[in-house]
Amino acid sequence: MWLDCVNGRAPCSIIIDQDRAMKSAIGIVFPNTRHRYCLWHILHKLPEKLGSHARFNAGLKTDIQTTLYDSQNINEFEESWGELVEKYDLVGNKWLESLYEERSFWVPAYLKGHFCTGMSTTQRSESMNAFFDGYVHFGTTLKEFVDQFDNALRKKVEVETLADFKSINQTIPCMSHFNIEKQFQSVYTNAKFKEVQRELLGLMACYCLLVSTEGSILKYDVLDEISTDELIKTVNFNVYFNEKEVDVKCTCGLFETRGILCRHALRVCQFKKINVLPNVYVFDRWRKDLKRRYTLLRSSYDDHSEREDTRNYELVVRRCLKLATKIASNNEKVHAFLHVVDEFETKYEDSTVDSTLKLTKDKLDVVLDKGKKILSPNVVRGKGRPPSKRKVPPVEKMVTKKFKRIRRKILVDETKLHNIPGSEQP
Incomplete structure (x- = not known):
């Protein structure tokens, strides 16, 4: 039914829970689709399955997460997983053995080369419950649901249209003089451009070093300082750069999974003084200058x-x-x-754009x-002196702070007085 509704086009990725019936059906109907399990649901079961382990809160839980998220490739995961099982004497644990047999469905190291817009959980589908908040409830009749369903969709269209309007007419300023940032600023929506800027902001914590050269392929080591739980650790990422084709690839796999160049690849581009990236790094799905x-x-x-x-x-x-x-x-x-x-398409492709x-x-x-349209209001300068916040002298700040502290103490004393048995209200 899915294929019938979308003209036979299967999704490139699909995320569900660990359901064997669904797994079999997806393998038959979507043979070329990358099927993956919800990582959040698997990690959510850790306390239930391994909580009785004596060292669960003394390193086991942290080491499992480190093995999953810090392994940059399959070999590193296999090595770390083997050390983890031996260190905590987990040989023979049926739950972990079943997870290991299906590791290609949920371990990030196995999924880096498959595009999924950065999703690793089914939270996007479960958020449909919040989509109907304020429109339907347990007592809604079928007729009311049809009307409210249209209202919910109309509201969704309003939000999307307003976001498109802001992306076209409001420009987020660049944080740097990096020309690649200006390139994404001109074509991406505001929401997606902010994600690009977060990666650009991480350039300050990256250090680039050329390791080897094989023809036109350059290999760089990029050291990235990552902050986790108030701790800063340095992680080494390998970046491969093709000088002829201006092709850059990082072992973190951020571009392959989310469609956004990582800070490590951007650091190499900055090091090589690349001003404009090829169109392959600009996804049409996030452009603001395209008509859907x-x-x-x-x-x-x-x-x-x-x-x-x-x-x-x-x-x-x-x-x-x-x-x-x-x-x-x-x-x-x-x-x-x-x-x-x-012939018509060839003749008018330069002057007429369809999709x-x-x-x-x-x-x-x-x-x-x-029948109601909201247009851009005319910008009119207000009359009189523009509003400004008065600068408060330090002495006035101290007096105000002291007055608030005294007033708070009085309220606390009154509350205590009301709680005394037999006391009368003053």
């Missing part, structure tokens, strides 16, 4: 009657559907039609209700 095709579809929770692009879309679809019904039984006519479409239609400020409509 699904926004052209008419829906029950949105009003597109006044939008010209929606009317044109429906006109073209109806016309093509009518023509497809006529020529579907004739292969010669079908090939002739596709040839004309290819990548740029969002301009003039055409962007923030629809908050049917």
Whole structure:
């Protein structure tokens, strides 16, 4: 049913709990999909399965997490796991043995090369409960649910449209003079650009050192100071850089799993004075200058009657559907039609953009209700002196602080007086 709804296109990754029936079904229906288990659910079972161990809180729990998160490749995980089992005498533990047999489904070292937008748990699907908060409850009838479902979707569209509007018309300032930061600032949405800036901020804790050179492939060691639980540890990451193709790859696998270049790769790019990254490092799914095709579809929770692009879309679809019904039984006519479409696409590909239609400020409509549009307000300078916060002298600060302390003491004394048996209210 999933494939029928999405025109036979299977997901690249799917995250579920440890369910053997689902595992078998996914292997049959989605043979090329990367199936993985929810890491949070597995770690959540540690106290239940291993809590009775004498050293569970004295190092076992921490060592398990270290083995999972600090292993940069499969060999390091295998070695650390073997040492862990021997150190805590866990040989023969059936639960750990079953997890180890299915380690390729949940251990991060096995999943680094598969894109999943950074998700490792099923929390995104479980957040649908919060999606309906304020709209439905246990007493909601079926008819009310249909109406409230549309209201919830309409609210979601409003939030997304407002976020798109802000990404186009509000620019987050750059933190540095790094040209790559300016590149992402111009194309990414504000939310995704903030994630890029967090990686750029981590450049201060990275130290880059050239290790070896093999033709056009350079290998660097990047030392990163990572802060965990008020402790700072230095972790060594290997970064490979191809000078000819400007291709960079880090053993942390952040770009492969989340689609964002890590601080280690950015440090090498900065070291090599790369000003512009190839388009392969800029994902269309997070660009703010692309028109999403699904926004052209008419829906029950949105009003597109006044939008010209929606009317044109429906006109073209109806016309093509009518023509497809006529020529579907004739292969010669079908090939002739596709040839004309290819010529049309080649002729107008520079001037006409279909799925990548740029969002301009003039055409962007923030629809908050049917027939109601919110446009950008005119910027008007207020009259009079601009508001400013008065600077408080130090003496006044001390007096205010002392007055608050005395008032708090009086309230505490009154509370104690009320709690004395037989006392009367003053």
